Amino acid sequence: MFNLFKKKKYPEYWKTYVEKVENCKTYANLDNIRFVALDTETTGFDYDNDRMLCIGAVAIKGNRILVSDSFEVYIKQDVFNKETVKIHGIRRNGTEVKVSEEEAIIQFLAYLDAAVIVAHHTKFDVTMINRALERLNIGPLISKQLDTNYIYKKLSCPNDLKKIASLDELCERYSIKMHDRHTASGDALLTAQLFLKLLAKFKKNHGINLSNLIQTNYNLSR
Amino acid sequence: MKNTIAERIFDFLKDFPPFDVLNTAQLLEISTNIKVKYLEKGTVVFNQNEQPHFHFYIVKDGAIGLFRSMDDDEIFVDICDEGDIFGLRPLIQNDHYLMSAKATEESILYAIPVEILKEIIEVNDKVHKYIIASFSSNIKTPYANTKALFGNIDTLDSNNINLTDFQTAQYSKNPVTCSKNTSIQEAAQIMSAKRVGSILIIEEKNSIGIITDKDLRLKVATGIIPISEKVSTIMSSPVITVSKNITTAEAQIAMLKHKITHLCITKDGTPHSELIGIMSEHDIVVLQGNNPSGLIKELKRAKDITAVKYIREKTSNLLKSYMRQNIPIAFVAKIISEITDTITLKVIEFSLNEMETEPPVKFGWLALGSQGRKEQLLITDQDNALIFENVAAEDYNVTKNYFLKLAQKINNKLHLVGYENCPADMMASNPKWCLCLDEWKQQFDSWITQPSEKAIMMCTIFFDFNLVYGDKKLVNKLAKSIFKSIDSYEIFLNFLGKNALINPPPLGFFRQFLVEDNGENKDQFDLKARALMPLIDAARLLTLSHQLKNKNNTIERFEALILKEPQNKDLYFSCIDAFKILLRYRTNQGIKHNDSGRYIELNTLTKPEKLKLKGCFKPIKDIQELLNVRYNLSQML
Numbered sequence: 135m136f137n138l139f140k141k142k143k144y145p146e147y148w149k150t151y152v153e154k155v156e157n158c159k160t161y162a163n164l165d166n167i168r169f170v171a172l173d174t175e176t177t178g179f180d181y182d183n184d185r186m187l188c189i190g191a192v193a194i195k196g197n198r199i200l201v202s203d204s205f206e207v208y209i210k211q212d213v214f215n216k217e218t219v220k221i222h223g224i225r226r227n228g229t230e231v232k233v234s235e236e237e238a239i240i241q242f243l244a245y246l247d248a249a250v251i252v253a254h255h256t257k258f259d260v261t262m263i264n265r266a267l268e269r270l271n272i273g274p275l276i277s278k279q280l281d282t283n284y285i286y287k288k289l290s291c292p293n294d295l296k297k298i299a300s301l302d303e304l305c306e307r308y309s310i311k312m313h314d315r316h317t318a319s320g321d322a323l324l325t326a327q328l329f330l331k332l333l334a335k336f337k338k339n340h341g342i343n344l345s346n347l348i349q350t351n352y353n354l355s356r
Numbered sequence: 357m358k359n360t361i362a363e364r365i366f367d368f369l370k371d372f373p374p375f376d377v378l379n380t381a382q383l384l385e386i387s388t389n390i391k392v393k394y395l396e397k398g399t400v401v402f403n404q405n406e407q408p409h410f411h412f413y414i415v416k417d418g419a420i421g422l423f424r425s426m427d428d429d430e431i432f433v434d435i436c437d438e439g440d441i442f443g444l445r446p447l448i449q450n451d452h453y454l455m456s457a458k459a460t461e462e463s464i465l466y467a468i469p470v471e472i473l474k475e476i477i478e479v480n481d482k483v484h485k486y487i488i489a490s491f492s493s494n495i496k497t498p499y500a501n502t503k504a505l506f507g508n509i510d511t512l513d514s515n516n517i518n519l520t521d522f523q524t525a526q527y528s529k530n531p532v533t534c535s536k537n538t539s540i541q542e543a544a545q546i547m548s549a550k551r552v553g554s555i556l557i558i559e560e561k562n563s564i565g566i567i568t569d570k571d572l573r574l575k576v577a578t579g580i581i582p583i584s585e586k587v588s589t590i591m592s593s594p595v596i597t598v599s600k601n602i603t604t605a606e607a608q609i610a611m612l613k614h615k616i617t618h619l620c621i622t623k624d625g626t627p628h629s630e631l632i633g634i635m636s637e638h639d640i641v642v643l644q645g646n647n648p649s650g651l652i653k654e655l656k657r658a659k660d661i662t663a664v665k666y667i668r669e670k671t672s673n674l675l676k677s678y679m680r681q682n683i684p685i686a687f688v689a690k691i692i693s694e695i696t697d698t699i700t701l702k703v704i705e706f707s708l709n710e711m712e713t714e715p716p717v718k719f720g721w722l723a724l725g726s727q728g729r730k731e732q733l734l735i736t737d738q739d740n741a742l743i744f745e746n747v748a749a750e751d752y753n754v755t756k757n758y759f760l761k762l763a764q765k766i767n768n769k770l771h772l773v774g775y776e777n778c779p780a781d782m783m784a785s786n787p788k789w790c791l792c793l794d795e796w797k798q799q800f801d802s803w804i805t806q807p808s809e810k811a812i813m814m815c816t817i818f819f820d821f822n823l824v825y826g827d828k829k830l831v832n833k834l835a836k837s838i839f840k841s842i843d844s845y846e847i848f849l850n851f852l853g854k855n856a857l858i859n860p861p862p863l864g865f866f867r868q869f870l871v872e873d874n875g876e877n878k879d880q881f882d883l884k885a886r887a888l889m890p891l892i893d894a895a896r897l898l899t900l901s902h903q904l905k906n907k908n909n910t911i912e913r914f915e916a917l918i919l920k921e922p923q924n925k926d927l928y929f930s931c932i933d934a935f936k937i938l939l940r941y942r943t944n945q946g947i948k949h950n951d952s953g954r955y956i957e958l959n960t961l962t963k964p965e966k967l968k969l970k971g972c973f974k975p976i977k978d979i980q981e982l983l984n985v986r987y988n989l990s991q992m993l
Contacts, residue, residue: 190360192361198392199391199394200391200392201387201388202389202391206359206360309417309462317360318360323392326392327392327464331394
């Protein structure tokens with residue numbers, strides 16, 4: 135098994151990514167951690183048949199959302215599902231400059247760097263990305279991951295735990311103004327704002343370090 | 357790369373000054389470099405005396421309170437809400453923060469790197485001006501830079517006397533036109549139907565010629581050219597074109613020079629740009645008729661009250677056009693008061709003629725309140741009083757009845773002209789306000805020595821009297837006596853001072869509400885009580901304390917005070933500026949809503965308007981503080 139792994143020839147960009155995550159030393163101090171709030175728009179919810187159309191992301195560091203450190207890429211569509219067009223508004227031959235899935239992944243990994251991923255229903259977005267990585271014979275992502283949904287659950291009272299909260303619900307609950315719902319970057323920004331709010335609340339209740347936060351991920355399975 | 361997030365921030369910023377005057381590239385650069393900051397309620401953004409950050413802030417959501425600590429006290433200075441900028445001044449002036457900023461509710465801030473803005477300021481003058489103005493409400497020495505604080509200062513300062521010559525000429529915006537192939541008969545029919553004396557011949561939006569009544573008379577009615585011919589055979593060509601900003605004087609010169617009676621107004625003033633209107637000699641005559649000296653001449657010739665009423669209505673139009681053209685408000689006030697005084701004079705003349713006998717003794721007609729101060733721009737109600745010479749006791753009743761009867765006539769006529777009766781009956785026809793000299797002296801003396809709340813209120817109205825008609829000596833005697841009374845009962849000024857502080861200026865605007873010092877919210881802002889009266893009251897009190905006579909006008913009072921107290925020069929100058937802005941504001945509001953302009957709907961104000969108003973509150977606050985200290989008022993309250 136080990137041998138098999140060794141033989142495999144990984145592309146440079148993947149090796150760089152793995153190296154960066156493994157050697158990252160900033161995780162100890164929350165203010166130094168670079169978080170990347172991300173969202174993907176996809177042709178649908180089927181991991182096997184659907185594809186990513188767009189990845190949008192924005193970085194958070196030191197309790198600030200850094201607009202200058204944001205990311206947006208549109209991907210050429212092999213799979214086209216006209217049903218979801220009305221949700222994400224990305225047409226097969228729209229005006230956005232589109233790149234191949236591989237190019238998108240290369241750009242994204244370079245952007246992601248050693249950052250901690252933050253998303254709402256992270257599992258979905260990360261799985262979508264991982265499937266794309268699989269098609270390139272690399273992956274899966276080894277970045278640390280947080281889910282605003284789980285952080286919220288950790289904060290809320292027990293009877294709310296079973297319910298899965300949507301981004302809309304949470305934005306409303308925390309009075310975050312919603313425009314641009316269902317564009318990847320727009321949702322990434324909402325997620326980033328939600329994350330900052332939750333972080334402030336979480337700090338009050340728990341005192342905080344990254345492992346506390348990551349623990350929230352296992353709330354549901356427990 | 358497409359950047360949806362930056363675009364969204366761009367969309368937010370573009371509505372708020374100074375970002376609204378930036379070009380797309382500049383604003384996009386700012387948007388791309390913004391940091392979004394989330395603050396829990398109570399979180400501190402920066403502390404007083406802290407070194408400046410690299411960013412200044414604009415409130416996206418929520419509210420940020422600005423506080424100044426002195427000793428152990430924390431004074432609430434201002435509150436910033438959506439779209440407000442704060443924390444910029446120290447960055448520009450390389451100074452530490454003078455105030456602390458704290459989230460008074462959960463907030464989201466956009467942090468903007470100051471370096472980008474500095475670059476923009478250098479090339480964009482509008483932004484520069486806005487930034488300077490925005491410092492006015494939270495700068496250490498707000499008066500150091502008074503001239504730059506108020507955007508329209510240049511229009512306030514200039515003193516044009518020959519106003520009509522500089523007024524922009526009026527013209528008809530929908531000129532009657534036809535093509536060059538139209539027959540003369542058709543053209544004449546169009547002119548008759550539209551009731552105009554001229555028609556423009558146009559080709560592809562450009563006017564190539566004009567036909568006037570005169571052409572029809574000289575060339576067609578004489579039989580030289582048949583009516584079936586095309587208009588092009590008789591039209592005068594080419595036409596003289598001018599731009600729409602031409603002044604009356606320029607228009608007149610152009611007509612004289614070319615010996616013509618019509619000018620075409622085109623977009624850029626050249627014959628090749630689009631036609632937007634036509635100006636005739638008649639338009640100029642009308643405009644000249646609507647000037648102050650014309651109106652006053654007409655008033656003097658007026659034969660009856662209907663003519664006076666008509667002229668008064670014309671005065672309202674004059675006021676509107678002055679306001680539209682941003683003519684200096686002090687000048688406008690002078691003109692309108694002059695006309696109002698002349699109207700009153702004429703009305704008194706008419707009334708005297710109706711009396712069966714001549715007045716038994718000398719008398720004077722006094723305008724009170726805003727008319728007395730010559731600050732009445734909009735038509736408000738009449739406040740007036742009558743003073744007559746002392747008479748022997750046995751003649752008193754007859755004399756008083758005579759003047760009451762006269763006053764009644766005058767009040768009625770003023771009402772007819774359009775000045776509403778005073779709801780509090782402060783009119784000369786009220787026996788209480790139609791008194792002989794000694795009675796007036798006593799009246800003022802009792803107000804001064806027994807300063808009840810009501811007496812003080814009376815003082816604020818009656819102290820601003822101005823003689824409109826009659827004997828100057830009577831009024832001078834009265835004024836002398838008033839100053840004597842004040843001199844012998846100095847504490848009166850403290851009472852007057854206390855009254856001047858009844859209405860503190862609001863701290864600022866917050867959402868649609870005013871943040872009052874006492875925390876009370878109103879959705880309508882009382883411009884008169886909250887902003888104009890404090891300045892008027894302060895000016896009156898201070899001039900009285902210096903015994904400055906014959907200074908009844910707020911601006912003149914402050915000007916006189918500047919000479920008396922050069923050490924407070926800056927403050928008084930800023931009071932004058934604030935007063936001018938507020939008076940203009942009130943007048944515009946009054947014209948817009950056809951009322952007294954006293955109340956402002958706050959949600960109709962734009963951000964720059966709010967900022968400008970807010971800038972006026974600062975001098976009010978400062979002059980009230982001066983009164984407070986000078987008259988030791990905190991101990992009286």
